[in-house]
Amino acid sequence: MTLDDKQEGGAPPRLQMTGIAKSFGGVTALRGVDFTLRAGEIHGLVGENGAGKSTMMKIIAGVHTEYQGSLQIDGKEVHFRSAHDSLAAGISMVHQELSIVPDLTVAENVYLGKQPVTAIGTIDWSAMIRGAREQLKSLGIDVDPRTRIGSLPIGLQQLIELARVLFSGARIIILDEPTSALSPPEVQRLFEVLRRVRKDGRSIVFISHFLDDILNISDTVTVFRNGRHVITHSTEGIDKNWVIEHMIGRGHEGLEESYSGSIALSPKVEGTPVLQTQGLSFGRAYSDVSLEVHAGEILGVYGFMGCGQLELARTLFGKLRPAAGSIMLAGRNHVLHNTSQARQAGIAFVPESRRSMLFHHQPVYKNISISILEKISRLWLKPAAERATARGHVESLHIRPPLVNVPLGSLSGGNQQKVALAKWLTYMPKVLILSEPTRGMDVGAKDDVVKIVRDLRDKGLAVIVVSAEPETVLSLADRVVVMKKGRIVREFVNETISKDKLLEAA
Numbered sequence: 397m398t399l400d401d402k403q404e405g406g407a408p409p410r411l412q413m414t415g416i417a418k419s420f421g422g423v424t425a426l427r428g429v430d431f432t433l434r435a436g437e438i439h440g441l442v443g444e445n446g447a448g449k450s451t452m453m454k455i456i457a458g459v460h461t462e463y464q465g466s467l468q469i470d471g472k473e474v475h476f477r478s479a480h481d482s483l484a485a486g487i488s489m490v491h492q493e494l495s496i497v498p499d500l501t502v503a504e505n506v507y508l509g510k511q512p513v514t515a516i517g518t519i520d521w522s523a524m525i526r527g528a529r530e531q532l533k534s535l536g537i538d539v540d541p542r543t544r545i546g547s548l549p550i551g552l553q554q555l556i557e558l559a560r561v562l563f564s565g566a567r568i569i570i571l572d573e574p575t576s577a578l579s580p581p582e583v584q585r586l587f588e589v590l591r592r593v594r595k596d597g598r599s600i601v602f603i604s605h606f607l608d609d610i611l612n613i614s615d616t617v618t619v620f621r622n623g624r625h626v627i628t629h630s631t632e633g634i635d636k637n638w639v640i641e642h643m644i645g646r647g648h649e650g651l652e653e654s655y656s657g658s659i660a661l662s663p664k665v666e667g668t669p670v671l672q673t674q675g676l677s678f679g680r681a682y683s684d685v686s687l688e689v690h691a692g693e694i695l696g697v698y699g700f701m702g703c704g705q706l707e708l709a710r711t712l713f714g715k716l717r718p719a720a721g722s723i724m725l726a727g728r729n730h731v732l733h734n735t736s737q738a739r740q741a742g743i744a745f746v747p748e749s750r751r752s753m754l755f756h757h758q759p760v761y762k763n764i765s766i767s768i769l770e771k772i773s774r775l776w777l778k779p780a781a782e783r784a785t786a787r788g789h790v791e792s793l794h795i796r797p798p799l800v801n802v803p804l805g806s807l808s809g810g811n812q813q814k815v816a817l818a819k820w821l822t823y824m825p826k827v828l829i830l831s832e833p834t835r836g837m838d839v840g841a842k843d844d845v846v847k848i849v850r851d852l853r854d855k856g857l858a859v860i861v862v863s864a865e866p867e868t869v870l871s872l873a874d875r876v877v878v879m880k881k882g883r884i885v886r887e888f889v890n891e892t893i894s895k896d897k898l899l900e901a902a
């Protein structure tokens with residue numbers, strides 16, 4: 397470790413974990429890992445999918461109670477037996493999956509489990525609503541605390557969940573992928589709050605695959621690889637390349653090249669588009685959207701979270717019925733009444749919430765083969781053939797562990813995402829719509845996805861990539877349209893663009 401374990405003045409660290417080991421059945425998640433968190437520190441934690449980040453943090457949060465090694469808070473040995481124990485010790489964690497209660501109001505969610513009470517012991521609704529409004533305001537969120545939270549866009553839900561933890565008074569706050577659904581301005585607001593929280597002497601662990609965010613907000617960075625602690629270093633004087641090198645443990649020539657800096661877009665493709673829309677509108681989500689995508693082309697649709705791009709993607713897959721406008725496939729008008737019509741027309745859609753569409757208790761190979769089973773069920777696909785298909789995808793996407801018989805639920809979040817993508821790659825559509833295809837993936841996995849999607853394009857597929865992450869769009873798209881408040885405001889063709897240009901347009 398290159399940092400001193402002692403805090404200034406010789407006080408013990410806020411949190412010290414030593415020699416932590418944890419296995420799940422035959423899978424070893426952590427192999428004797430050390431981790432130190434100091435008071436008033438924002439500590440970035442990075443590593444490839446499956447490196448053990450979430451497992452380590454879930455031990456602190458009292459989710460995993462069986463492990464080896466020592467856990468000390470302010471110099472005192474503790475062993476949490478439940479999430480409740482951990483909360484009582486002043487530790488709060490926001491998991492990758494949101495844990496809000498969709499049917500409750502915003503205020504109830506902010507105060508979940510600790511509602512203010514009146515002198516006579518009833519819930520103090522007015523204090524709760526007032527308190528929630530103030531807390532949210534400091535995060536720049538202007539929303540009526542009486543709104544049902546499930547009716548709000550996902551980015552807002554994520555911010556509200558963060559608000560709950562940030563204002564809980566916890567001394568140790570663990571944020572696992574907190575910015576995945578946030579727009580750039582929302583990320584900036586979150587960072588301002590995190591800096592305020594740090595000033596109060598509270599400590600934050602920030603897990604993310606967005607290395608720019610990690611370097612921007614953290615004081616210290618720790619890298620895990622394959623269940624081991626690789627290095628801990630002050631963020632001063634290190635850069636993204638340094639982090640990637642330690643994450644993957646080898647040179648990374650070629651990796652991320654397409655993400656950083658500028659990229660050159662392709663000229664417009666001539667001929668009849670495989671898919672085209674004219675004046676497409678859907679309620680308040682988006683209106684008057686005209687776009688086209690050709691065979692052998694990747695169209696990027698970029699916009700901040702909640703600008704209508706997710707609804708647009710769903711419409712193109714027959715999940716939503718447009719209020720106006722038309723969709724044409726190979727130059728002919730098509731009315732898509734449902735998703736099976738879209739599939740028959742050769743359209744595939746990988747949604748951003750793909751993990752919810754998987755079967756967590758089923759083995760990996762079943763999850764991958766399910767879409768071809770549907771397509772060629774009459775052929776009585778044999779399990780051996782299913783496994784063989786799955787193995788091919790597990791290999792090309794570098795899914796870890798590389799086992800097709802283990803239950804999907806035992807994989808790390810990022811690896812589950814890869815399985816979800818593999819599932820859709822098994823059947824060859826004409827149009828492939830990908831919503832947030834690399835969310836939650838580490839740099840290496842992103843690179844694998846980029847290669848696979850480009851390969852599909854080269855085989856003649858028309859691909860639409862919908863994303864609120866500029867890097868995702870830049871790394872994949874041949875041509876980009878930018879959406880803002882439900883409208884296409886800009887198209888970039890045959891020119892060199894950068895992240896700044898995209899952000900500016902959005």
Ligand SMILES: Nc1ncnc2c1ncn2[C@@H]1O[C@H](COP(=O)(O)OP(=O)(O)OP(=O)(O)O)[C@@H](O)[C@H]1O
Pocket residue numbers: 420423424425443444445446447448449450451452796797805806807808809810811836
């Ligand atoms: N509940 C579980 N049952 C079985 N195996 C598990 C379980 N949770 C995690 N693992 C395994 O432990 C290893 C570490 O997973 P973990 O979720 O900690 O990784 P991570 O670094 O957080 O990855 P990601 O960036 O993808 O979220 C992985 O191999 C994973 O498959």
